[in-house]
């Protein structure tokens with residue numbers, strides 16, 4: 001696969017918040033390519049710049065210097081985002097929340113219904129379809145957020161601390177759902193986490209420390225982050 005096949009390419013991409021003496025460099029010149037089918041964990045302690053890097057990949061932030069390009073993506077709809085929590089719309093039930101990207105894209109309701117029920121079944125949330133977000137647990141809500149991404153069929157899934165507020169067992173189910181959805185759709189998957197156990201579920205790991213993206217699969221550094229959540 002060549003660089004032209006990359007979904008996203010960060011070339012010396014930096015992100016600084018503010019100016020002058022109070023400026024915070026959240027990401028120092030990061031070089032990173034996300035290729036189709038990649039499964040990548042970005043692991044590091046709180047404040048190390050993981051979310052900022054993910055926002056650069058997603059185009060939610062523009063690099064202060066360097067570049068972020070998306071040669072292999074047609075547009076924002078090719079990117080599915082999963083955040084830490086609270087991403088469901090309270091007034092919509094689980095099925096409606098899952099259908100939202102499709103409804104916004106103008107997909108016919110009959111086709112949407114089938115996709116939504118398949119997506120909810122894949123993440124183990126089929127029985128929650130009629131419930132409101134306030135009637136389900138945090139872990140269930142995260143699985144619904146993952147189902148919503150599945151319905152969107154993106155080429156790249158970016159998940160920012162998707163298990164951050166969950167206990168280990170619940171977090172593991174959310175990660176199962178993310179991996180199942182990535183496998184089902186063939187999407188590349190990038191997960192940020194401060195939890196080495198979550199990072200260990202993905203085949204490639206990059207450590208972030210003080211805004212710097214360290215070398216691939218540096219397991220000693222991953223172990224070092226264990227107490228830094």
Ligand SMILES: Nc1ncnc2c1ncn2[C@@H]1O[C@H](COP(=O)(O)OP(=O)(O)OP(=O)(O)O)[C@@H](O)[C@H]1O
Pocket residue numbers: 017018024025026044045046047048049050051052053161194
């Ligand atoms: N909008 C912002 N304005 C100013 N500084 C910011 C902003 N967003 C992030 N930062 C700073 O950038 C640095 C990196 O933050 P970031 O949220 O990317 O780290 P993180 O590793 O994702 O941490 P966490 O796991 O706590 O979310 C931190 O010093 C943070 O305070």
